[in-house]
Amino acid sequence: MARATRIVTVVNREGFHLRAATLFVCLAQRFNSSIEVSKGDRQADGKSTALHLAGLGAFEGDQMLLQAEGDDAEEALDALAALFTTHFGEDELENKQSAPGQSATEQVPEGVGEDDSASA
Secondary structure: OOEEEEEEEOOOOOOOOHHHHHHHHHHHOOOOOEEEEEEOOEEEEOOOOHHHHHOOOOOOOOEEEEEEEOOOHHHHHHHHHHHHHOHHHHHHHHHHHOOOOOOHHHOOOOOOOOOHHHHO
């Protein structure tokens, strides 16, 4: 049975949070290989739940160890490592949420957050 290992770096500003962990689990479950994720002395089954993976407490700049065992171990880790290098698609989300030259936090609809008594 084939074994594969990858070391990945968390590049997301928010770390390896629930959204990223959910994408990881969904992709990991497509493969037959067993997948284990480690950060320091903490480990989680890569196919379990996003909460278990997010619970590893990986922040931006942290390194994580991915290990797979099975017939598609190399293919699985190539795909999972690509999630890290592409920021789990978060760059695309930010671009869709922000108009050019405008941050997502600046996109507040008119009237939202204004004091109702001031307009009376």
